[in-house]
Amino acid sequence: MKYQSQKIAYAYFGVALALFAVQILGGLLAGVVYVMPNTLSELVPFNIIRMLHTNSLIVWLLLGFFGAAYFLIPEESEREIHSPKIAYLQLIILVVGTLGVVVTYLFNLFEGNWLLGKEGREFLEQPKWVKMGIVVAALLFLYNVTMTVLKGKKTAITNILLLGLWALALLFLFAFYNPSNLALDKMYWWYVIHLWVEGVWELIMASILAYLMLKLTGVDREIVEKWLYVIVAAALFSGILGTGHHYYWIGAPGYWQWIGSIFSTLEIVPFFAMMSFAFVMVWKGRRDHPNKAALLWSLGCSVLAFFGAGVWGFLHTLHGVNYYSHGTQITAAHGHLAFYGAYVCLNLAMITYAMPILKQRDPYNQVLNMASFWLMSGGMVFMTFTLTFAGTVQTHMQRVIGDYYMDVQDSIAIFYWMRLGAGVVVFLGVALFLYSVFMPRREMVRPGPIERHRLEDDPDHIPAE
Amino acid sequence: MSEAASELSVLDELPGDLMMWVLIISELLVFGAGLTAFLAVRVTDPVGFAEAQNLLNRTAAGINTIVLVTSGFLAALALPLREAGQNARARLALIAASLLGVLFLVIKGAEFADKAAHGINWESHAFFTFYYLLTGFHAAHVVFGVLILWLVAWRDAPRNIEVGAAFWHMVDLVWVLLFPVIYLLQ
Numbered sequence: 063m064k065y066q067s068q069k070i071a072y073a074y075f076g077v078a079l080a081l082f083a084v085q086i087l088g089g090l091l092a093g094v095v096y097v098m099p100n101t102l103s104e105l106v107p108f109n110i111i112r113m114l115h116t117n118s119l120i121v122w123l124l125l126g127f128f129g130a131a132y133f134l135i136p137e138e139s140e141r142e143i144h145s146p147k148i149a150y151l152q153l154i155i156l157v158v159g160t161l162g163v164v165v166t167y168l169f170n171l172f173e174g175n176w177l178l179g180k181e182g183r184e185f186l187e188q189p190k191w192v193k194m195g196i197v198v199a200a201l202l203f204l205y206n207v208t209m210t211v212l213k214g215k216k217t218a219i220t221n222i223l224l225l226g227l228w229a230l231a232l233l234f235l236f237a238f239y240n241p242s243n244l245a246l247d248k249m250y251w252w253y254v255i256h257l258w259v260e261g262v263w264e265l266i267m268a269s270i271l272a273y274l275m276l277k278l279t280g281v282d283r284e285i286v287e288k289w290l291y292v293i294v295a296a297a298l299f300s301g302i303l304g305t306g307h308h309y310y311w312i313g314a315p316g317y318w319q320w321i322g323s324i325f326s327t328l329e330i331v332p333f334f335a336m337m338s339f340a341f342v343m344v345w346k347g348r349r350d351h352p353n354k355a356a357l358l359w360s361l362g363c364s365v366l367a368f369f370g371a372g373v374w375g376f377l378h379t380l381h382g383v384n385y386y387s388h389g390t391q392i393t394a395a396h397g398h399l400a401f402y403g404a405y406v407c408l409n410l411a412m413i414t415y416a417m418p419i420l421k422q423r424d425p426y427n428q429v430l431n432m433a434s435f436w437l438m439s440g441g442m443v444f445m446t447f448t449l450t451f452a453g454t455v456q457t458h459m460q461r462v463i464g465d466y467y468m469d470v471q472d473s474i475a476i477f478y479w480m481r482l483g484a485g486v487v488v489f490l491g492v493a494l495f496l497y498s499v500f501m502p503r504r505e506m507v508r509p510g511p512i513e514r515h516r517l518e519d520d521p522d523h524i525p526a527e
Numbered sequence: 528m529s530e531a532a533s534e535l536s537v538l539d540e541l542p543g544d545l546m547m548w549v550l551i552i553s554e555l556l557v558f559g560a561g562l563t564a565f566l567a568v569r570v571t572d573p574v575g576f577a578e579a580q581n582l583l584n585r586t587a588a589g590i591n592t593i594v595l596v597t598s599g600f601l602a603a604l605a606l607p608l609r610e611a612g613q614n615a616r617a618r619l620a621l622i623a624a625s626l627l628g629v630l631f632l633v634i635k636g637a638e639f640a641d642k643a644a645h646g647i648n649w650e651s652h653a654f655f656t657f658y659y660l661l662t663g664f665h666a667a668h669v670v671f672g673v674l675i676l677w678l679v680a681w682r683d684a685p686r687n688i689e690v691g692a693a694f695w696h697m698v699d700l701v702w703v704l705l706f707p708v709i710y711l712l713q
Contacts, residue, residue: 288538288545291545291546292545292546292549295546295549295550295553296549296553299550299553300553315649315650316649316650316656317649317656317659317660320561320564320656320657320660321660323564324557324560324561324564325557327560328553328556328557331553
C-alpha cells in the first residue's frame with residue numbers, strides 16, 4: 063500500500079461484504095418462499111424479503127464502488143485522499159441510513175409518514191430521510207474524491223470514474239420526483255434505475271476494470287486508455303436511448319418500441335468490448351502478477367457480464383419478444399446474471415485485488431478464493447438457466463395459451479426447487495469467499511514443479527511490483 | 528509490446544480521430560437497423576406503405592439530396608485547401624457547407640410542416656412512424672453537423688477539419704441511403 067489513506071477502502075469493503083451476506087441470506091429466504099409460500103408469511107412477508115434482497119444489493123455495490131474509488135484514486139492521482147475524516151463520516155451516514163432502512167422495512171414503522179415511512183416505489187422504497195442522507199453522503203464523497211483528483215495527476219481512469227460517479231449522484235435526484243401520473247412516475251423512475259445500471263455504472267465498471275488490467279497485466283497505459291474511451295462511448299451511445307426498452311408498455315408513445323429495440327440491442331456492444339478488452343490485455347500482458355484470483359474474477363466479470371447483461375438482455379429486449387415475455391421469470395434470469403456478472407464480480411475482483419494489500423499479507427491463500435469463484439459463478443449460471451426455462455414455460459402457458467398466473471406458478475415449481483438448490487451453492491460460495499478474504503494469514507499452497515520451473519526460468523515472467 | 532504497437536498503428540492510420548470512427552460505425556448500425564426494420568414491417572403491408580409514401584414530397588427530398596451532397600463536397604474541399612495553407616478559403620468552404628446544411632433543414636422543416644398541416648403525424652401509419660423516426664433523427668444529426676462545421680471552421684487545425692468532415696460525410700451518406708428507401712422504393 064503506497065498511500066495511507068487507501069486504508070479507507072478496508073472499512074468500505076468490510077461493510078459492503080457484510081451487506082453482501084445479508085443480501086444472499088435474503089435471497090435464500092426468498093427462494094424458500096417460492097417453494098414453500100407460507101414461510102414466515104406473517105412475520106416477514108415476501109415483498110419485504112425482496113426489498114431487503116434488492117436494496118442491500120444496491121447499497122453494497124455502491125459501498126464497493128466507493129471503496130474501490132478510495133483505493134485506486136490515491137494510486138492514480140499519486141496523492142493521499144483529500145480528507146479521510148470526511149470519508150469515514152460518509153460511511154457512518156450510509157451505515158445509519160442502511161440500518162434505518164432495514165428497521166423501517168422489517169417493522170413497517172411510520173407507515174405513510176412523508177419523511178420517515180417507506181415510499182413503496184420498487185427499488186426506491188427508502189424513506190425520504192434516508193434518501194436525503196444518501197445525497198449528503200454522495201456530496202461528501204464527490205467533494206472528497208474530486209478534490210483529490212484536482213490536486214493530483216489526472217488519468218483517463220480517474221476521469222471516467224469521476225464522470226460515472228458524478229452522473230450516478232445526479233441521476234439519483236430523480237428518486238425525489240414522484241409524479242402521481244403512473245406513466246410519468248415510471249418514466250422518471252427509469253432515469254434512476256436504467257440510467258444507473260445500463261449507463262453510468264458501466265463507466266464505473268469500465269474504469270475499475272481498466273485499473274485492474276493495468277495492474278494485473280502490465281499493459282501500457284496508453285493502450286488501456288484507448289480501449290476505455292471506446293467502451294465508454296459505446297456504453298453511452300447505446301445505453302441512454304436504450305432506456306426506451308422500458309417504455310414499451312407503460313403508456314409512453316409507440317415510437318419508443320423502435321427506439322428501445324434498436325438502441326438496446328446495441329447495448330451488447332460495450333459488454334462485448336469489455337470482454338474482448340480483458341482477454342486481449344491478458345494475452346498481450348507480460349506481467350506475471352501473483353494475484354491470480356483477482357485476474358480470475360476480472361475475466362469472469364467481463365464474460366458473465368457479457369452473457370448476463372448482453373446476451374440475456376438481448377434475449378427479451380426486442381419489443382415483439384418482450385410483448386410476451388415482459389415481467390416473467392425471463393426478466394428474473396436476466397436480472398440475476400447481469401447484476402452478478404457485471405457488478406458483483408467487479409466488486410469481488412477489486413476486493414480480491416485490494417484486500418491482500420490492505421491487510422498486508424501478500425500473497426495469501428488464492429485457492430480458496432478461486433474455488434469460491436467457481437462455486438458462486440456455477441451456482442449463479444445454473445440459477446440463470448433454471449429461471450430461463452421457468453420463464454420460457456411461463457411465457458408460453460400464461461401469455462400464449464392464457465392460463466391463470468397461479469396455475470402456471472404451480473406447474474413450474476420444479477424450476478423453483480432447482481433455483482433454491484443453485485441458491486444454496488451460491489451461498490456456500492459467498493461463505494467461502496468471505497472466509498478466504500478475512501481469515502487465512504499466509505499462502506498455504508506451494509507451487510508445484512511445473513509452476514516453480516516457470517517462475518524461475520520463463521523469460522516472459524516478470525515479478526509483480 | 529511490438530505486436531500491440533503494430534496493431535495500434537493501423538488504428539492510428541485512420542484519418543481524423545478513432546473516436547469519430549467509433550461514432551460513425553455506431554450511427555451506421557443504428558440507421559441500418561432502422562432501415563432494416565422499416566423494410567421488414569413494409570413486407571406486412573406493401574399497399575399501405577405505398578399509399579403513405581405517395582403523400583411525401585419527392586421533389587423536395589430530391590433537391591435536398593443535391594443540397595447535402597454538394598455540401599459534403601465543399602466540406603471535403605476544405606481539407607486540401609487548409610493543408611495548402613489557404614486558411615481563409617478553407618473556412619469559406621466549411622461555412623458554405625454549413626449554410627447548405629441549414630438550407631437542407633429549411634426544406635426538411637417545410638416538409639414536416641406540410642405533413643403536420645395535413646394532419647399527418649407519427650401515429651398516422653407505421654410508414655410515418657419510421658418516416659419521422661429516421662428522417663427526424665437524421666435531421667437532428669444535420670443540426671449537430673452544422674454546429675461541428677462551425678466549430679472546426681473556428682478551430683481550423685487540419686486534424687479537426689478531418690474529424691468534422693468525417694462526421695459530415697456520415698450524415699451525407701445516411702441521407703443517400705434514407706432517400707431511395709423511404710421516398711422512392713415502390
